[in-house]
Amino acid sequence: MNRYLPELFTLPFIIGTVYFLILVITRFVRWFLGLSKIDKIRVWKGLRTRKTWQSVKDSVREGLLHRSIFKVNPRLGYMHMSLAFGWFLLIVIGHIETMWVEGSVHFPIYNSIFHRYFYTEHPSSFTGQFFATLMDFILLFVLSGVFLAFLKRFSSSVFGMQRSTKLKSGDRIALISLWFIFPLRFLAESITAGYYHNGGVVSQSVGKLLASGFDLEKFIYPSWTAYSLAIGFFLIALPNSRYMHIPAEIFYIFLRNYGVKLKRRINSYTNVQVFSCSRCGICLDACQMNVAGIRTQSVYMLKNIRNHNLTDDVLFNCLLCGRCQQTCPVGIELNDLRITQRIESTRQYNSSYDYLREGKIEKSKVIYFAGCMTHLTPGIKESMKKIFHVAGIQYWFMDEEKAPCCGRPLMQAGQFDAAEKLIHNNRQKILGSGADTLVVSCPICYKVFYEDYALPNIKVVHHSEFILDLIEKGKIEAANENKRMIYHDPCELGRGSNIYDQPREVLRRYGRLVPIAEEKENSLCCGGSLSNINIPMEKRDVIMNYALDSYKEYDPDMLVTSCPLCKKTFARGNKLEVKDIAEVVAENLSDVSRHNDKKSVHSSKAQLV
Amino acid sequence: MIDFGYKIAETRTIDYEQFDGRLLEFVLENERSFVKCLSCGGCTATCSAGNLIDFNIRKINLFLRRGSLEELSKEIDKCMLCGKCVLVCPRDINIRNVVMLIKKGIVKFNNEQISS
Amino acid sequence: MKKTILTVGGGLAGIEASKTLADMGYSVSIIEKENDLGGKVNQWHQLFPDFRESSDVQDYIKQSTGSKDIMVFPGTEIASIEKKDNGFYVKSNKAVAFDIDAILLATGFEIFAAERKEEFGYGIYDNVITSVDLEQKFRKGGQFYNAGGKVPKRIAFIHCVGSRDAKTGNHYCSKVCCITGIKQAIELAKLIPGVEIFCFYMDLRMYGLEYEELYKTAQEKYGIQFIRGRLSEASENIDNSILIKCEDTLSGRPLKMNVDLVVLLVGMEAGEGTQNAGTICNVEFGSQRFISCRDAHLRRNLTTRDGIFTAGTCTGPMSIPETLENARSAALEIHKYLSEK
Secondary structure, three states, X not given: OOOOOOOHHHHHHHHHHHXXXXXXXXXXXXXXXXXXXXXXXXXHHHHOOHHHHHHHHHHHHHHHOOXXXXXXXXXXXXXXXXXXXHHHHHHHHHHHHHHHHHOOOOOOHHHHHOHHHXXXXXXXXXXXXXXXXXXXXXXXXXXXXXXXXXXXXXXXXXHOOOOOXXXXXXXXXXXXXXXXXXXXXXXXXXXXXXXXXXXXXXXHHXXXXXXXXXXXXXXXXXXXXXXXXXXXXXXXXXXXXXXXHHHHHHHHHHHHHOOOOOOOOOOHHHHHHHHOOOOOOHHHHHOHHHHHOOOOOHHHHHHHHHOOOOOHHHHOOOOOOOHHHHHOOOOOOHHHHHHHHHHHHOOOOOOOOXXXXXXXXXXXXXXXXOOOHHHHOHHHHHHHHHHHHHOOOOEEEOOOOOOOXXXXXXXXXXXXXXXXXXXXXXXXXXXXXXXXXXXXXXXXXXXXXXXXXXXXXXXXXXXXXXXXXXXXXXXXXXXXXXXXXXXXXXXXXXXXXXXXXXXXXXXXXXXXXXXXXXXXXXOOOOOOOOOOOOOOHHHXXXXXXXXXXXHHOOOOOEEEEOOHHHHHHHHHHOOOOEEEHHHXXXXXXXXXXXXXXXXXXXXXXXXXX | OXXXXXXXXXXXXXXXXXXXXXXXXXXHHHOHHHHHOOOOOHHHHHOOOOOOOOOOHHHHHXXXXXXXXXXXXXXXXXXXXXXXXXXHOOOOOOHHHHHHHHHXXXXXXXXXXXXX | OOOEEEEEOOEHHHHHHHHHHHHOOOEEEEEEOOOOOEHHHHHOOEEOOOOEEHHHHHHHHHHHOOOOOEEEEEOOOEXXXXXXXXXXXXXXXXXXXXXXXXXXXXXXXXXXXXXXXXXXXXXXXXXXXEHHHHXXXXXXXXXXXXXXXXXXXXXXXXXXXXXXXXXXXXXXXXXXXXXXXXXXXXXXXXXXXOXXXXXXXXXOOOOOOOHHXXXXXXXXHHOXXXXXXXXXXXXXXXXXXXXXXXXXXXXXEEEEEEEOEEEEEEOEEEOHXXXXXXXXXXXXXXXXXXXXXXXXXXXXXXXXOOOEEEOXXXXXXXXXHHXXXXXXXXXXXXXXXXXXX
């Protein structure tokens, strides 16, 4: 037979490959065309730079080796890696083997995919046997991954994970055909090796076993056909299934390295990220809403976006705490994606803030903005006032009486245009006061003042940073009571703004910080988040108690946080004494106050539970 | 007939028979905790917007209950979604979600009216 | 041989029940965790609704404990309990242990810690005090000053502090705080002629006889004003006076007011003593952490365990006359139980 004419059985593979390539490439082109103008320019410019090489390296590291998954969950990482990298090796090394056997590079690609069918001579040289056995072992490597994937579908606890993601029908076809590909290949190669003796050590042995029971010759062609069909089905199903993540992730890596940015309006970069989700399930484990029985995690949101059935119930039921984004091995910007969807969902909502007035503006170098929540935790407010007084800082308490909200809660709910009006009103006041420092007590406000307000020449600081500065400049003195404290990183200050060390630096001077397992980037969420619009209060309590109970295990003297919302949420649990960092500092200041001594004694008695 | 400009004076009586319950039903389907409201006024007292303008979240909840939709749509736009009301409510009502649902319901019913 | 009973708690209920039982011929031991008997009654000045001196009740208590059939163990708490034959063997935290036929839990209530409602500023602002603090000031007597040494011109009472509040976990109404507030408002009006007093309420629970009349008297005779609106936040002015923000729901507008003193009407909670004793005795608690009555209508003094009874506020908020009646009823239930054994 003429080896260069495609045998009929290779047709499924050929059709599948062609279909796959056409669909994926057109999808890539469409995505690229859907980028904003400036992003397209970034890509063009980036193509000829080192960023391209970096992207290739990243693709190997993440798309094939799945380093990020390994870091979080080694077993899961091995499973993904054995499938991805293993298959990659099969293709590449298989191709090299065929090149070696042919003695040239000119042969159709299906020759190497179905190598053992087309090249039936027993490998006599050492190199030939080496290749054959190597291919066998790579196939075993992949099969181990297939076995693990099969296991995970039925029992995710084997991987130390709580749950697995649910499947749609397109996904099912792809999944089942994927599971069949490698066992079928193994079967086909073993049958062929049993008849022609052209396999490696493993396929040869299995082949011999099979030959003893069956007349192998008539099974050869069907088994290779089955293998080809499996590949064909998989490749045709892939662009319509979750496995689109394989090419999408690589495309995403390139775009991200070129500097493409997520926009507020949904554009194709949003879709690139949505399709890059490998459904690994790591975000399910990271999400604290698991303990409250809520199933609206990122992976489900992304699935719903792909299937165009995202409901408000899922979309708005997320704390936006960032734990999923933190652990996502693909690096999808989950929080921003969710907010983009919220913008889309609330596009027609009306707001009108014409009632906002200019208000009085005080000239001052330092402005203090307490934030809405801080008014409900006056301990923080009064502590800051005391600290300012003792340090001799003249300041304007901007929202003491009447000030609109900073605008961030509106943004978290997707209403950016409405938030603009509040931002504008506050901005006028801040700029008008001639200040060079803006001290903020609430991390939610801090993030929007720092990132969105655009306040030139004004340093925006959270009060923990400001206090550290005061201590370092000697304007206030610390006093160490040696109490055991746990510091709770607020989501908005920690993961949201990368401020982990300054509060700890302050607290070290006032007590003993107890190191805990889930801190800094891995810190727990208190559950009070404003970003979750529709969670019932009882479920918030479950999340809050989960965090409190885990802190209680360390038996601290008190829990210290730097967010009024966290403080109020934890105080509701009534299990540990909760204080804000400003209160810890203010209680240990030297006895200078604007009232007489009775007041400072009274304040130090304050046992804020 | 000469038009003297007189109109029949309208009383402010709430005629419960004219009750339009669509928005209330829509809100209750998605935020059941709303039924527990006892109109204590804690929410209005702490409201950021209520501090700046005549915006009364307790009254809005009441309008919703009585089906007074026109007053509702004008007033609801003023909420800044800051969340202080939720933090003080003694009945643990998720008032912020009620506001979002009212906004969503207004859009929904307006669209229905336009398309019908 | 006389049957014996252990009363856990030497407050009003515990003492009244023990005295009644002693009069019936039983031998009673009272263990009380404080060093003094009498419980919370010792802290009150005048009682609602008729301004009776609380010393009358305190004297009544002192007389009751004189009997030779009542043994009192101050500074003693229950530590463990075992069922023994037909009764119980109870060990305490001191060297003494008890072999008794029945146990009466009369562990009383605790006062809600107002610091937990941080937005009201208790413990942060000097001029925010609780109704309990106010009773203490009344007992001290003399000219009435606020924390700044000033005679208050305007005083605010805040109702439902810690009660009827999902945020504190106490969903129930503490019953007696409304009438306490009105009583104290009248006392202040008597002490400080010309003072303006405002009561900020969600509802006014004037459930007892003479209570509604007292409310009317407060308005008519003492000019006390009532504003329906829940306090949301309090803040402090430069001169130490307190700025309160609430909504005047009846006129439908937010209201703010400067006052010289804020009195928080704090509710009753099931305290640590009740939690400890009840857990050790393995009785069932209700959702609000008070001890459950086996039959809420017909047998209020029975717990879910045979031989263990309750008297007084460990099962829920009660006024003084109600506590006394409940305690006597407990004695009768114990008598019934012990007679049938």
